Amino acid sequence: MLLRHTPKEIVERSALTINPAKTCQPVGAMYAALGIHKCLPHSHGSQGCCAYHRSALTRHYTEPIMASTSSFTEGASVFGGQSNMLESINNIFALYDPDIIAVNTTCLSEVIGDDLTQIINRAIADNKIPPGKTVMYASTPSFKGSHVTGYGNMLAAMVQSFAQNTGKRNSTLTILPSFIEPSDMTEIKRIAGALGLRYIMYPDTSGVVNAPMDGAFRMYPKGGTPKEKIAASGDSRLAFALGRIGASQAARLLDSKCKVNTRILDLPIGISATDAFVDALRKAAGLTVPESIRIERGQLVDALCDKAQYLYGKKVSLMGDPDTLLGLVQFCADAGMRTLHVVTGTPAGVKWERRVSEIAGSGATVKCGAQADLFYLHQLMRNDKPDLLFGNSYCKYIARDMDIPLIRCAFPIYDRIGHSYVPITGYRGGLHLLIKILDNIMDRQDRDAPEEQFELVM
Numbered sequence: 001m002l003l004r005h006t007p008k009e010i011v012e013r014s015a016l017t018i019n020p021a022k023t024c025q026p027v028g029a030m031y032a033a034l035g036i037h038k039c040l041p042h043s044h045g046s047q048g049c050c051a052y053h054r055s056a057l058t059r060h061y062t063e064p065i066m067a068s069t070s071s072f073t074e075g076a077s078v079f080g081g082q083s084n085m086l087e088s089i090n091n092i093f094a095l096y097d098p099d100i101i102a103v104n105t106t107c108l109s110e111v112i113g114d115d116l117t118q119i120i121n122r123a124i125a126d127n128k129i130p131p132g133k134t135v136m137y138a139s140t141p142s143f144k145g146s147h148v149t150g151y152g153n154m155l156a157a158m159v160q161s162f163a164q165n166t167g168k169r170n171s172t173l174t175i176l177p178s179f180i181e182p183s184d185m186t187e188i189k190r191i192a193g194a195l196g197l198r199y200i201m202y203p204d205t206s207g208v209v210n211a212p213m214d215g216a217f218r219m220y221p222k223g224g225t226p227k228e229k230i231a232a233s234g235d236s237r238l239a240f241a242l243g244r245i246g247a248s249q250a251a252r253l254l255d256s257k258c259k260v261n262t263r264i265l266d267l268p269i270g271i272s273a274t275d276a277f278v279d280a281l282r283k284a285a286g287l288t289v290p291e292s293i294r295i296e297r298g299q300l301v302d303a304l305c306d307k308a309q310y311l312y313g314k315k316v317s318l319m320g321d322p323d324t325l326l327g328l329v330q331f332c333a334d335a336g337m338r339t340l341h342v343v344t345g346t347p348a349g350v351k352w353e354r355r356v357s358e359i360a361g362s363g364a365t366v367k368c369g370a371q372a373d374l375f376y377l378h379q380l381m382r383n384d385k386p387d388l389l390f391g392n393s394y395c396k397y398i399a400r401d402m403d404i405p406l407i408r409c410a411f412p413i414y415d416r417i418g419h420s421y422v423p424i425t426g427y428r429g430g431l432h433l434l435i436k437i438l439d440n441i442m443d444r445q446d447r448d449a450p451e452e453q454f455e456l457v458m
């Protein structure tokens with residue numbers, strides 16, 4: 001059995017990570033960049049880095065992920081990557097014709113100290129950037145942070161590069177989601193649309209990394225937020241950041257750069273967070289909640305009540321991304337489940353740990369950062385066995401060792417499909433999440449039930 005040697009005894013570590021509960025910053029930066037229409041992500045580093053970032057996204061979304069690389073070799077590593085970057089800009093605009101190149105740095109380019117602002121200014125001075133085109137960049141050294149901080153850095157770079165305050169404030173609301181699936185981006189837009197809201201949302205990876213197959217190859221799929229809309233967000237009356245860790249940096253920048261009032265909300269996962277989201281939109285726009293949304297809420301409440309006996313008291317352990325985890329822990333608390341362990345490799349901070357601990361209740365172990373890894377989670381679980389594990393595909397080894405079901409709700413998921421198309425946000429997403437949890441609990445009950453207790457109706 002894989003992982004059968006993980007010891008129960010937990011030793012405090014400060015300089016060693018074993019099976020990290022995160023991926024690297026550029027993966028998140030690349031994902032965010034794909035949420036702008038006609039934007040080509042560019043990895044400023046070696047080919048190997050870019051290959052890894054692309055393959056992580058390609059395998060998670062089962063879609064080809066377009067991205068380019070500065071293709072560092074030994075020379076660039078010693079003398080700096082400026083000439084590689086300038087040549088890349090030439091080639092990319094000549095061959096692939098994007099509107100925007102979104103550059104993310106890598107460990108190597110950060111360590112050698114490449115100054116991307118200077119390099120981009122040099123490209124502008126040398127007329128390497130065609131009229132109407134943009135090269136933007138985010139600093140994403142992967143020896144710190146995670147894919148979530150990389151996503152947040154690229155989202156802030158979008159504000160920095162495009163958002164403009166023209167002095168003509170309008171009634172539009174801006175929505176800045178944290179690192180979520182394209183299905184969740186669609187769901188958030190659907191709720192905003194059902195409320196009759198005028199809004200701008202970015203990034204928006206729906207229709208990009210889950211685009212339909214229609215027989216035509218498109219280097220740049222139809223989805224993604226146009227850069228004109230990102231520019232217009234500077235005139236919004238109010239902006240909502242959905243998720244403190246992944247989106248608040250961009251919201252703060254929108255406030256300081258364009259004087260847009262901002263509010264930070266939790267991702268709308270589960271009833272209470274979705275209530276807060278819908279209520280915030282309703283109040284901001286002076287609208288009433290339509291009947292269709294009320295029905296969706298009622299259906300989720302009904303389903304939770306109908307199957308409460310299967311959920312109540314069930315013990316859960318969770319790993320994943322901090323903004324999503326907050327919502328999932330709240331969802332579990334609302335459903336009467338008992339959270340034992342929560343870990344994320346993203347350095348989400350003490351405030352995040354405190355907040356999750358408050359929601360999870362006494363006795364839960366909550367940890368974030370480099371040592372909050374899958375090895376540590378496995379050790380915790382061996383000391384206090386849960387009934388269910390929430391996590392990404394890497395958790396399947398732990399789930400197998402512990403012989404418990406795994407609910408795949410974190411990045412990356414390489415061994416199942418559905419996450420690109422089926423949301424977990426909003427009331428509808430809550431229902432999907434509930435069905436996923438109940439299917440696993442009931443399948444296990446059926447599997448373990450003795451003949452005389454094997455029931456048709458559950």
Ligand code: SF4
Pocket residue numbers: 024025026045048049050052053105106107108142143
């Ligand atoms: S961790 Fe650093 S070296 Fe490794 S793939 Fe990511 S950016 Fe490249």
